[in-house]
Amino acid sequence: MGKHAIYPGSFDPITLGHVDVIERASQMFDRVTVVIARNSKKTPLFDEQERLEMATESLRHLGNVSVVVHSGLIVDFARDHGASVIVRGIRAVTDFEYEFQIALMNRKLQPQVSTIFLMPHEKYTYLNSSIIRELSRYHQNLSEFVPPIVAERIAKKFA
Numbered sequence: 001m002g003k004h005a006i007y008p009g010s011f012d013p014i015t016l017g018h019v020d021v022i023e024r025a026s027q028m029f030d031r032v033t034v035v036i037a038r039n040s041k042k043t044p045l046f047d048e049q050e051r052l053e054m055a056t057e058s059l060r061h062l063g064n065v066s067v068v069v070h071s072g073l074i075v076d077f078a079r080d081h082g083a084s085v086i087v088r089g090i091r092a093v094t095d096f097e098y099e100f101q102i103a104l105m106n107r108k109l110q111p112q113v114s115t116i117f118l119m120p121h122e123k124y125t126y127l128n129s130s131i132i133r134e135l136s137r138y139h140q141n142l143s144e145f146v147p148p149i150v151a152e153r154i155a156k157k158f159a
Contacts, residue, residue, distance in 0.1 A: 002029075002030025002031060003028075003029045003030050003031070003084060003085065004029065004031040004032075004033070004081070004082050004083040004084065004085075005025055005028070005029040005031070005032050005033075005084070005085040005086070005087050005116075006032070006033045006034075006035050006074070006077065006078050006081070006083045006085070006086055006087065007021065007022055007025055007032060007034050007035065007086075007087040007088075008034075008035040008036075008037045008070075008074040008077075008086065008088075009034075009035075009036070009037065009089075010036065010037060010039050010042060010051075010129070011034070011036050011051050011054075011055050011129070012042070012044040012045055012046055012051060012129050012133070013045070013051065013054055013132060013133075013146060013150045013153070013154065014051070014054055014055045014058050014150060015124070015127050015128070015129060015132055015145055015146050015150075016127070016144075016145055016146060016147065017089065017120040017121075017124030017125075017127040017128070018120075019058055019059065019147060020120045020121050020124055021087065021089040022034060022059060022065060023062065024118055025087045025118060026064050026065050029064075029085065030064060031064050031065075031066075032062075032064060032065045032066075032087070033065075033066050033067070033068060033081065033083065034059065034065060034066070035068055035069075035070050035074060035077055036048060036051050036052055036055060036067065036069045036070070037069075037070055037071070037074060038069070038070070038071040045133050045136075045157070046153070046157075048069045050153065051069075052067055052068075052069055053149075054147070054149050054150050054153060055067045057147070058147035058149060058150065073109070074086060074106070075106040075109050075110045076109075076110070078110065078113045079110050079112070079113060083113065084113060084114065085113070085114050085115070085116055086103075086106060086113060086115045086116075087115075087116055087118055088102075088103070088115060088116070088117050088118070089117075089118055089119070089120055090117040090118070090119055091119070091124075091125045091126070091127075091128070092125065099117065102115075103115035127145055132145055132146060132154075136154045136157070136158050137158065139158060142154060
């Protein structure tokens with residue numbers, strides 16, 4: 001079966017920073033499942049189906065990567081689907097502080113599931129989905145920041 005990792009997030013929308021982390025995770029693990037998680041604290045720009053479609057298209061070039069939607073605890077998804085690793089992207093110290101707390105709680109809930117932190121390429125360290133959504137509202141060119149399908153969907157949404 002091999003090593004299975006999951007990479008959870010809201011991916012609203014998926015960015016080239018996300019893709020960079022997923023590409024590197026796909027080289028480290030036999031299987032990577034990108035888990036589009038429902039976050040009750042956020043009001044998404046794109047619905048779950050749109051995020052699923054954009055992520056699937058953006059990651060089509062990676063044969064060992066699949067994309068799913070999940071509601072519930074990510075650590076339970078990992079356990080239920082045989083994933084031994086949760087991958088998290090870290091851009092800055094502030095990301096680490098937040099992710100570290102979650103990783104420790106996940107370890108408490110499911111000790112057999114480990115969390116690893118991957119940094120994106122430095123050209124994406126400032127990039128996040130919130131910034132993309134804000135740039136979108138002002139009709140900025142997003143081609144340097146998001147996959148083509150995301151740029152298309154955003155342009156339609158704000159047309």
